[in-house]
Amino acid sequence: MNGKNIIIGICGGIAAYKIPQLVRLLKKRGACVRVALTEGGTHFVSELALATVSEEPVYRKIFPPTGSDEMDFTRHISLGEWADALVIAPATANTLARLSAGLCDDMLAAVFITLRPAKPVLIFPAMDGQMFLSPSVQRNIATLSAQGCLVINPESGVLASGQCGVGRMPEPEAILAALEKALHCGEKRSLLYGKSVVVTAGPTREKIDGVRFISNYSSGKMGFAIARAAARRGAIVTLISGPVHLPSPPGVDRLDVESTAEMNAAAEGFFRSCDLFIGAAAVSDYRPATPYDGKMKKDDEHIELTLVKNPDILARFGRQKSEGQLAVGFALETQTGLENARKKLVDKNLDLIVFNFFDRKTSGFDVDTNILTLIGSDGVTVELPQLSKDDAAERVLDAIEELCPKTGSNP
Numbered sequence: 001m002n003g004k005n006i007i008i009g010i011c012g013g014i015a016a017y018k019i020p021q022l023v024r025l026l027k028k029r030g031a032c033v034r035v036a037l038t039e040g041g042t043h044f045v046s047e048l049a050l051a052t053v054s055e056e057p058v059y060r061k062i063f064p065p066t067g068s069d070e071m072d073f074t075r076h077i078s079l080g081e082w083a084d085a086l087v088i089a090p091a092t093a094n095t096l097a098r099l100s101a102g103l104c105d106d107m108l109a110a111v112f113i114t115l116r117p118a119k120p121v122l123i124f125p126a127m128d129g130q131m132f133l134s135p136s137v138q139r140n141i142a143t144l145s146a147q148g149c150l151v152i153n154p155e156s157g158v159l160a161s162g163q164c165g166v167g168r169m170p171e172p173e174a175i176l177a178a179l180e181k182a183l184h185c186g187e188k189r190s191l192l193y194g195k196s197v198v199v200t201a202g203p204t205r206e207k208i209d210g211v212r213f214i215s216n217y218s219s220g221k222m223g224f225a226i227a228r229a230a231a232r233r234g235a236i237v238t239l240i241s242g243p244v245h246l247p248s249p250p251g252v253d254r255l256d257v258e259s260t261a262e263m264n265a266a267a268e269g270f271f272r273s274c275d276l277f278i279g280a281a282a283v284s285d286y287r288p289a290t291p292y293d294g295k296m297k298k299d300d301e302h303i304e305l306t307l308v309k310n311p312d313i314l315a316r317f318g319r320q321k322s323e324g325q326l327a328v329g330f331a332l333e334t335q336t337g338l339e340n341a342r343k344k345l346v347d348k349n350l351d352l353i354v355f356n357f358f359d360r361k362t363s364g365f366d367v368d369t370n371i372l373t374l375i376g377s378d379g380v381t382v383e384l385p386q387l388s389k390d391d392a393a394e395r396v397l398d399a400i401e402e403l404c405p406k407t408g409s410n411p
């Protein structure tokens with residue numbers, strides 16, 4: 001960060017109180033930091049505190065106040081030109097709307113518009129969970145992502161309202177890490193940039209009758225995190241998802257399916273064209289042979305359900321993939337299943353398998369963290385510590401990028 005010019009845009013959200021700490025962290029690393037504070041932001045963090053930690057005046061309005069001896073009348077342009085990166089944290093629903101509409105009504109919006117094209121913009125939305133999931137907020141996030149902004153989804157946890165849910169701004173240390181990464185990425189482009197990546201996620205549902213189905217506890221969180229991370233690296237991502245309650249990651253093309261057969265049909269369309277296929281979905285291995293039409297009655301003491309095998313989507317891709325294509329799978333096991341995972345890797349002709357230990361509290365379905373072990377087709381095994389699913393996704397993609405030169409492919 002040494003010598004980098006960073007502008008931090010602060011909006012009127014409760015998480016604004018954490019930003020002086022972010023400014024201090026950046027200054028410690030040698031960055032020059034200037035703050036653009038919205039009118040809303042002034043209610044949550046003091047200008048004096050920000051000016052003191054940044055050692056710079058705080059920028060707010062485009063027009064200097066009457067009677068001010070301010071002579072730099074073009075600062076609404078020059079500030080954006082000065083910056084190497086813009087971080088907007090917390091980003092409110094209101095400012096997301098202003099920025100996606102192209103408004104230029106305060107210094108933060110002016111910096112956003114005048115920033116030089118290749119400079120990274122990191123946006124950290126933080127708000128109540130319902131607000132975050134609302135169609136308007138999601139639409140504005142999608143617009144900003146499509147413009148090339150890095151929108152980092154908020155974390156889940158206890159919110160200012162006292163409720164639990166998605167909406168929390170990451171801690172200053174995590175914001176700093178994302179910024180360092182973005183500035184570094186600007187110099188060295190990800191190998192996934194511009195590549196076609198297909199990710200399957202979530203569970204599938206196999207119909208027993210008109211109102212019942214066989215499924216599993218998968219929440220889709222891991223697959224969605226991978227899709228989000230791949231999109232951030234510049235990949236063209238198609239996410240094929242079973243039934244889940246998750247918003248679409250910004251900049252990702254999403255196809256919703258229900259059964260394994262539907263997922264298989266959707267995935268098949270990309271088998272020839274994709275550069276990388278990541279099977280993170282927890283597909284049902286079997287389905288009822290003849291689903292009952294309508295609702296089954298409970299007249300019988302015993303009923304027998306005959307199950308037939310579903311297509312193995314990942315194995316089908318792995319066995320027919322051509323040179324240059326990569327196949328990555330997940331193996332979820334309730335016991336030490338490394339040997340099983342290695343067998344799957346070979347049987348399905350995968351380039352990497354991610355062994356996912358299932359304990360329901362820290363790793364596996366419907367929790368926010370995972371403990372993964374990565375096994376490459378060259379036998380190299382890397383054990384990861386317990387990580388958030390977003391961090392785990394980054395490590396999985398790092399490992400995939402590592403594979404490229406070894407396999408001679410460039411996904």
Ligand SMILES: Cc1cc2nc3c(=O)[nH]c(=O)nc-3n(C[C@H](O)[C@H](O)[C@H](O)COP(=O)(O)O)c2cc1C
Pocket residue numbers: 010011012013014015038039040041090091092093094095096126127128
């Ligand atoms: C106590 C309080 C907390 C708020 N927290 C948030 C928040 O976390 N995220 C958000 O998007 N808006 C929040 N708001 C609403 C914004 O402050 C409001 O929409 C404001 O107009 C935002 O202005 P700005 O985008 O220019 O900063 C909060 C409002 C109040 C009164």
